[in-house]
Amino acid sequence: MSKGRFGRFGGQYVPETLMPALVELEDAYEDAKRDENFAREFQELLKKFVGRPTPLYFAKRLTELCGGAKIYLKREDLAHTGAHKINNALGQGLLAKRMNKTRIVAETGAGQHGVATAATCAMLGLECVVYMGTDDIARQQPNVFRMKLLGAKVREVNAGSRTLKDAINEALRDWVTNVGTTHYLLGSALGPHPYPTMVREFQSVIGREAKQQLHEMEGKLPTTLIACVGGGSNSIGLFDAFRDDEVEMIGVEAGGRGIESGKHAARFAEHGVGVLHGTYTYLLQTDDGQVRETHSISAGLDYPAVGPEHAEFFESERAGYTSATDEEALDAFQKISQYEGIIPALESAHAVAKVLKRAPKMKRDEIVIVNLSGRGDKDLQTVMSALAESAQ
Amino acid sequence: MNRIDETFRALRQEKRAALMPFLPLGYPNIQTSREMIRVAQDAGADMLELGIPFSDPLADGPVIQHATQVALENGMTLKRCLEMAQDARANGVTIPLTLMGYYNSILKYDVKKFARDAVKAGVDGVIVADLPIEEAGDLQDAAREHDLHIVFLAAPTSRAERLKKIGAATRGFLYLVSLTGVTGARAGLPDGLEEFAQRARKATDKPLCVGFGIADAENARRVAQFADGVIVGSALVAKIGDSGNAIDNARAFIGELANAVV
Numbered sequence: 001m002s003k004g005r006f007g008r009f010g011g012q013y014v015p016e017t018l019m020p021a022l023v024e025l026e027d028a029y030e031d032a033k034r035d036e037n038f039a040r041e042f043q044e045l046l047k048k049f050v051g052r053p054t055p056l057y058f059a060k061r062l063t064e065l066c067g068g069a070k071i072y073l074k075r076e077d078l079a080h081t082g083a084h085k086i087n088n089a090l091g092q093g094l095l096a097k098r099m100n101k102t103r104i105v106a107e108t109g110a111g112q113h114g115v116a117t118a119a120t121c122a123m124l125g126l127e128c129v130v131y132m133g134t135d136d137i138a139r140q141q142p143n144v145f146r147m148k149l150l151g152a153k154v155r156e157v158n159a160g161s162r163t164l165k166d167a168i169n170e171a172l173r174d175w176v177t178n179v180g181t182t183h184y185l186l187g188s189a190l191g192p193h194p195y196p197t198m199v200r201e202f203q204s205v206i207g208r209e210a211k212q213q214l215h216e217m218e219g220k221l222p223t224t225l226i227a228c229v230g231g232g233s234n235s236i237g238l239f240d241a242f243r244d245d246e247v248e249m250i251g252v253e254a255g256g257r258g259i260e261s262g263k264h265a266a267r268f269a270e271h272g273v274g275v276l277h278g279t280y281t282y283l284l285q286t287d288d289g290q291v292r293e294t295h296s297i298s299a300g301l302d303y304p305a306v307g308p309e310h311a312e313f314f315e316s317e318r319a320g321y322t323s324a325t326d327e328e329a330l331d332a333f334q335k336i337s338q339y340e341g342i343i344p345a346l347e348s349a350h351a352v353a354k355v356l357k358r359a360p361k362m363k364r365d366e367i368v369i370v371n372l373s374g375r376g377d378k379d380l381q382t383v384m385s386a387l388a389e390s391a392q
Numbered sequence: 393m394n395r396i397d398e399t400f401r402a403l404r405q406e407k408r409a410a411l412m413p414f415l416p417l418g419y420p421n422i423q424t425s426r427e428m429i430r431v432a433q434d435a436g437a438d439m440l441e442l443g444i445p446f447s448d449p450l451a452d453g454p455v456i457q458h459a460t461q462v463a464l465e466n467g468m469t470l471k472r473c474l475e476m477a478q479d480a481r482a483n484g485v486t487i488p489l490t491l492m493g494y495y496n497s498i499l500k501y502d503v504k505k506f507a508r509d510a511v512k513a514g515v516d517g518v519i520v521a522d523l524p525i526e527e528a529g530d531l532q533d534a535a536r537e538h539d540l541h542i543v544f545l546a547a548p549t550s551r552a553e554r555l556k557k558i559g560a561a562t563r564g565f566l567y568l569v570s571l572t573g574v575t576g577a578r579a580g581l582p583d584g585l586e587e588f589a590q591r592a593r594k595a596t597d598k599p600l601c602v603g604f605g606i607a608d609a610e611n612a613r614r615v616a617q618f619a620d621g622v623i624v625g626s627a628l629v630a631k632i633g634d635s636g637n638a639i640d641n642a643r644a645f646i647g648e649l650a651n652a653v654v
Contacts, residue, residue, distance in 0.1 A: 176451070290447040290497075
């Protein structure tokens with residue numbers, strides 16, 4: 001069995017050309033982990049470039065609305081570039097420098113990872129190319145413009161479902177071709193080893209901060225953690241610090257137009273496993289093993305596979321997984337805007353939708369932390385259209 | 393004895409390299425694709441590589457991506473690929489047939505059942521683009537039981553020690569990926585290809601077949617001077633897709649290549 005397994009999931013299913021690059025990356029990462037200077041530089045930039053720690057905010061009016069558990073929001077939307085994605089982009093950017101790579105390729109769905117990568121590359125002086133599906137370019141225009149402003153080249157991917165999956169295919173093809181000079185800055189806790197582990201570790205700052213912040217405010221652990229799961233980096237970043245504690249963890253997938261419609265991205269709602277983008281995990285596919293097209297109102301959750309560690313958490317029942325539909329996410333998007341003055345990313349609105357259902361059933365002395373993984377400016381156009389449609 | 397081994401043994405005596413065209417099964421349509429296998433043999437192919445279409449072919453460039461897409465739209469599945477191989481055998485095709493695809497197709501079909509059914513259908517080898525030696529244990533075990541050859545790929549980025557491991561693991565031949573990149577015809581041959589082949593020779597005594605980027609008869613001829621086999625994919629697929637008769641185009645191009653590798 002290969003390296004990088006989470007139970008039976010994970011691995012390194014990539015073309016031979018990339019195997020030496022994965023070994024090089026793993027070695028560089030292990031070496032960096034032992035280097036105090038690397039840790040110091042990363043911490044310093046998390047503080048001064050990203051603006052960490054992000055607040056853990058008590059959502060008073062949402063708590064009153066639900067009438068149950070106390071709801072806390074981990075405000076990753078306040079991180080530089082507007083989402084948790086920057087934590088990982090910065091970590092890998094520094095690693096790329098260390099490996100003497102001069103060029104970065106990345107994929108993006110919602111555009112948040114693309115923007116975070118473009119900002120990191122601008123700051124570090126690296127060339128940056130971001131692949132993005134045609135459909136996602138259409139629905140995330142502000143982020144496309146941001147990336148360009150930050151000096152990145154945005155390459156349109158007009159193949160397959162024209163979303164995140166296809167952007168990853170194209171980024172991998174670029175990496176295979178330019179592997180000598182280029183680092184692939186993968187944006188979620190998926191792909192071949194060492195990405196799922198490395199991305200988790202760069203994102204685990206979310207949970208470490210939240211744990212300490214809640215301890216200072218409440219003197220105890222949360223009862224429940226809730227986060228949305230596309231590839232799964234914001235959720236694994238929140239969960240990681242609590243994995244050995246008696247804390248419930250809930251991941252929320254995109255239910256799209258409902259599981260029964262088939263138009264969704266809820267990988268755990270159907271029980272298929274397979275290999276996509278270098279990793280063995282839960283995967284939406286046909287009887288012939290073709291990867292299925294997915295649907296979600298949020299580009300960042302619109303992906304047919306899930307990070308392999310989540311697959312392991314699902315099977316070992318360390319975490320529970322559920323889904324929220326487009327409609328529920330839209331409703332939550334408006335509620336949290338109106339009750340807390342915070343416009344969330346549509347991705348994060350899926351986690352908020354779950355807490356709106358869950359918190360009322362919990363006791364008042366229980367605590368739930370929701371990862372508000374990103375802000376919603378990029379989604380205004382999508383939400384405006386969706387609301388206009390439902391008003392008709 | 394596996395047909396691939398028999399063929400290389402015979403070619404060694406004739407002192408010439410094998411021509412191995414790549415045909416994406418189900419392209420440009422099911423019927424033409426079915427006929428194409430026999431046409432390729434008659435036109436001078438020594439062996440064939442037959443593509444199993446997959447929705448996310450990340451090792452392939454635009455030409456084969458497109459062919460794959462068309463094949464899927466035509467309703468091509470792995471099960472149908474095996475049926476096509478079986479039909480080809482019934483239709484007088486005797487040269488070695490090697491399937492090429494991506495691991496998820498085989499996983500979903502079931503690894504053990506695949507090895508058994510592939511051999512039953514007359515398939516001699518399998519190449520899996522996204523299955524490095526570290527992940528291949530299950531498929532190798534299943535293949536060994538049925539004398540199905542699992543052919544591994546080596547890349548210019550594979551260093552000496554790794555080449556040795558891949559060389560030891562591969563069966564039938566070693567597939568040398570000529571360049572760092574995806575499939576697709578290139579203007580010339582990549583720098584350092586011959587040197588790469590020499591490194592591979594030191595690592596294994598199995599036949600070496602070179603693929604990726606070989607665009608025409610002239611480049612095929614040059615590769616045949618230092619390799620045991622020449623694989624031509626995208627350039628042939630482009631000819632099949634050209635206007636005119638796909639069968640005639642393929643026959644003419646394969647004939648040209650066959651004359652060049654002698």
